[in-house]
Amino acid sequence: MTMQEHEAVALDTAAVPSEAAIARPLGLWLDRRRLLIGAAVIAGLMAPLVVANFTIFQLTMVMIYGLAILGLNLLTGFNGQFSLGHSAFYGIGAYTAAILMSGSAELSYYWTLPCAGAVCFVVGILLGLPALRLQGLYLALATFALAVALPQLLKSHVLEGLTGGVQGIVIDKPDPPLGLPINADQWLYYFTLAVLLVMFAAAAGLVRSRTGRAIMAIRDHPIAASAMGINTARYKTLTFGVSALYTGVAGALGAIVVQFVAPDSFSFLLSVNFLVGLIVGGIGSIPGSLFGGVFVLFVPNIAEKVSTGLSGAVYGIILLLLIFLMPSGAAGFVRRTAAWLARLRHTSTRGGA
Amino acid sequence: MEQLLQQVMAGLATGAIYATMALAVVMVYQAIDHLNFAQGELATFSTFLAWQMIEWGWSYWAAFAMTVAISFVIGIAIDRVLFRPVRNAPILSQLVAFIALFSILNSSDGEIWNFTIKTFPTPFGTKPLFGSGLISTHQAGMVAVTLVMLALLYLFFRGSRLGLAMRAAAANPEAARLVGIRVGWMIALGWGLSTAIGAVAGMLIAPIVFLDPNMMLGVLLYGFAGAVLGGLSSPGGAVFGGFAVGIIENLAGTFIPFVGQELKLTVALIVIVAVLMVRPAGIFGQVAVSRV
Numbered sequence: 272m273t274m275q276e277h278e279a280v281a282l283d284t285a286a287v288p289s290e291a292a293i294a295r296p297l298g299l300w301l302d303r304r305r306l307l308i309g310a311a312v313i314a315g316l317m318a319p320l321v322v323a324n325f326t327i328f329q330l331t332m333v334m335i336y337g338l339a340i341l342g343l344n345l346l347t348g349f350n351g352q353f354s355l356g357h358s359a360f361y362g363i364g365a366y367t368a369a370i371l372m373s374g375s376a377e378l379s380y381y382w383t384l385p386c387a388g389a390v391c392f393v394v395g396i397l398l399g400l401p402a403l404r405l406q407g408l409y410l411a412l413a414t415f416a417l418a419v420a421l422p423q424l425l426k427s428h429v430l431e432g433l434t435g436g437v438q439g440i441v442i443d444k445p446d447p448p449l450g451l452p453i454n455a456d457q458w459l460y461y462f463t464l465a466v467l468l469v470m471f472a473a474a475a476g477l478v479r480s481r482t483g484r485a486i487m488a489i490r491d492h493p494i495a496a497s498a499m500g501i502n503t504a505r506y507k508t509l510t511f512g513v514s515a516l517y518t519g520v521a522g523a524l525g526a527i528v529v530q531f532v533a534p535d536s537f538s539f540l541l542s543v544n545f546l547v548g549l550i551v552g553g554i555g556s557i558p559g560s561l562f563g564g565v566f567v568l569f570v571p572n573i574a575e576k577v578s579t580g581l582s583g584a585v586y587g588i589i590l591l592l593l594i595f596l597m598p599s600g601a602a603g604f605v606r607r608t609a610a611w612l613a614r615l616r617h618t619s620t621r622g623g624a
Numbered sequence: 625m626e627q628l629l630q631q632v633m634a635g636l637a638t639g640a641i642y643a644t645m646a647l648a649v650v651m652v653y654q655a656i657d658h659l660n661f662a663q664g665e666l667a668t669f670s671t672f673l674a675w676q677m678i679e680w681g682w683s684y685w686a687a688f689a690m691t692v693a694i695s696f697v698i699g700i701a702i703d704r705v706l707f708r709p710v711r712n713a714p715i716l717s718q719l720v721a722f723i724a725l726f727s728i729l730n731s732s733d734g735e736i737w738n739f740t741i742k743t744f745p746t747p748f749g750t751k752p753l754f755g756s757g758l759i760s761t762h763q764a765g766m767v768a769v770t771l772v773m774l775a776l777l778y779l780f781f782r783g784s785r786l787g788l789a790m791r792a793a794a795a796n797p798e799a800a801r802l803v804g805i806r807v808g809w810m811i812a813l814g815w816g817l818s819t820a821i822g823a824v825a826g827m828l829i830a831p832i833v834f835l836d837p838n839m840m841l842g843v844l845l846y847g848f849a850g851a852v853l854g855g856l857s858s859p860g861g862a863v864f865g866g867f868a869v870g871i872i873e874n875l876a877g878t879f880i881p882f883v884g885q886e887l888k889l890t891v892a893l894i895v896i897v898a899v900l901m902v903r904p905a906g907i908f909g910q911v912a913v914s915r916v
Contacts, residue, residue: 347716401897404904408659412852413900416893419845423890543723550720583731590724591706598713 655814855909
C-alpha cells in the first residue's frame with residue numbers, strides 16, 4: 272500500500288514540474304509573439320524609407336491583398352463557408368471608392384473606405400441570406416455566380432454612366448496631408464498600414480470574443496452549435512457581411528493605390544487568387560492572411576522571371592511544393608516549427624538538469 | 625413561336641457541349657468525391673494529343689482510341705503521384721493542388737502547341753441535320769455520343785462488381801476498406817475514367833469551339849453550372865442540367881429586353897441560384913443525410 276502511495280506521489284511530483292516546464296515556454300512564446308508583432312510593425316514603418324517607389328507600391332499591394340484575404344479568412348477559415356465571390360466584393364469596394372472620388376460627389380479618399388465597407392457589408396448580408404440554404408460546392412456556385420456577374424454588370428450599358436463601362440474610371444493619387452516630407456507613394460503606404468493594423472486588430476478581437484467563438488462553433492459543428500443556443504442563421508449572415516466589408520475596404524484601398532478601376536480587373540481569377548492566398552497563408556490564421564498577400568503578389572512575378580513561356584507551369588509547381596511541404600499553410604508550418612523547437616528546448620533542459 | 629423553337633434548338637446545340645462536360649464533372653465527383661477543377665485542362669491536353677496524332681497522319685478513330693487510352697493512364701498517374709500524398713490534407717489544400725495542376729497544364733499546352741487557334745476534325749460532318757439548319761450533324765452526333773456514354777456508365781456503375789466497388793469506395797471509404805475493397809486504387813480508377821471521359825468531351829467539343837489552350841475554360845464553368853443544377857449525385861441530372869443551362873442562356877439573351885448578349889451568362893447563373901434555393905442539392909440530386 273505504501274509502495275503504491277509512494278508511486279502515486281512520485282508520479283504526481285513528476286507531473287508538476289513537467290507541466291510548469293511546458294507552461295513557461297508557452298508564456299515565453301506568447302511574449303515573443305507580441306515582440307514579433309512589434310518588430311514587424313517597426314519594420315513596416317521603416318520599410319518605405321529605404322526601398323524604391325515601385326517596391327513601396329508592391330508592399331502596399333501586399334497589405335491590401337492581405338486585408339482582402341483576411342476578409343475571406345473570416346468567412347472560410349473561421350465560419351467554414353466557402354466563397355468564390357470575393358473578387359466581386361473587392362470590385363464593389365473599388366468601384367464605390369472610384370465613383371465617390373471621381374463623380375460629382377468628389378469625396379476625400381479616406382471617406383470612401385467606410386462607404387465601401389458599408390456597401391459591401393449590405394451586399395454581403397444580401398448574399399449571405401441565400402447562402403444559408405446552400406452548402407459546400409452549391410454555395411461555391413452561388414458565390415461564383417456573383418463573381419462572374421460583376422464584371423458583366425459593370426460593363427453593361429445600363430450602368431455605363433456610373434461605371435464608365437469598359438473604359439473604367441481613372442482617379443487621382445491623393446497627396447500626403449499637412450505637408451509631410453514624404454512622397455505620395457510613401458503616404459499611401461502609411462495610410463494602408465494604419466488601416467491594416469486597425470482592421471487586423473479588430474479581426475483578432477472579433478475572433479477572441481463571444482461572437483467569434485460562436486462563429487467558430489458553427490464551423491466546427493453546426494448542429495451542436497445550434498443546440499447550444501447559437502443563432503446559426505444570424506451569425507452566418509453576419510459573418511458574410513463582415514467578410515465582405517473587409518474585402519470591400521481592401522478593394523477601395525486598391526482602387527486608390529492603383530488609381531484606376533476597370534471591370535476585367537475584378538474577374539473570377541481574382542477570387543481564385545484570394546483563395547490560393549488564403550490556403551497558402553493558413554486557413555483560420557490572421558497573420559497568415561498577410562503571408563497570403565505576399566504570395567499572391569510576388570510568386571507570379573517570380574514564376575515569370577524563371578521562365579516567360581512556362582510561367583504558369585512554374586507557378587503551379589511552386590504551389591504544389593508549398594502544399595506538399597506545408598499542408599496546413601504557412602501559419603500551420605510556423606506553429607509546428609515553434610512546437611518542435613519548444614519540445615527540443617524542453618528535452619535539452621531536462622537532460623541538463 | 626418560330627423564333628422560340630429556333631432559340632431552343634440553338635440552346636440544345638450549345639447545351640450539348642455543356643452536358644458532355646457536366647457528365648465528365650459528375651463522374652469524377654462520384655468517384656473521388658471532389659470537383660476536379662483541372663478537368664477542363666486535362667481534356668484540352670488530351671485533345672491536343674489527338675490533334676498531334678492526326679497531324680502525324682493517324683486516322684481519326686485510331687487517334688481517338690489512343691487518346692482515350694493515354695488519358696486513362698494519365699488520370700491514374702496524376703492521382704498516384706499528385707493527389708495520393710495530399711489525400712489527408714485539408715480539403716482546401718487539395719483544391720490548391722487542382723489549381724496548380726490547372727496552371728501547369730494550361731501553360732504547358734501553350735508552350736508545346738502554342739496559342740494559335742487550330743481546327744479539329746469531326747467524324748460526323750458539319751452539314752445541317754435533316755437540312756433544317758437548326759442543328760448540325762456534328763452537334764447531333766455529339767448529343768448521341770453523350771447519351772451513349774451516359775448509358776454505358778450507368779450500366780458500369782449499376783451492373784458491374786467493379787462499378788459497385790467504386791461507388792462503395794466513394795460513399796464510405798472506411799466501410800469499403802473493411803470489406804476488402806482497395807479504396808486507393810478505386811479512386812485512381814475514378815481519375816482514369818474521368819480523364820478518359822474528359823478526353824472524349826474535349827474531342828467532341830473542339831470542332832465547335834476550336835482548339836486552343838484556353839478552349840475549355842468557359843465550357844468547364846458552364847459544365848459545373850449544369851452539373852450543380854442537375855445535382856452532383858446524378859449523372860442523368862448533369863446531362864439534363866447541361867442542356868438546361870444552354871437553353872436558359874439562349875432564351876434569356878433573346879427574349880428579356882436589355883439583357884442581350886452581354887448579360888446572358890449572368891441571367892443563366894441567377895436562374896440556377898434561384899433553382900438551388902428551392903432544391904439545394906440540385907434538381908435530381910439526393911440530399912445527403914448523415915448520422916450525427
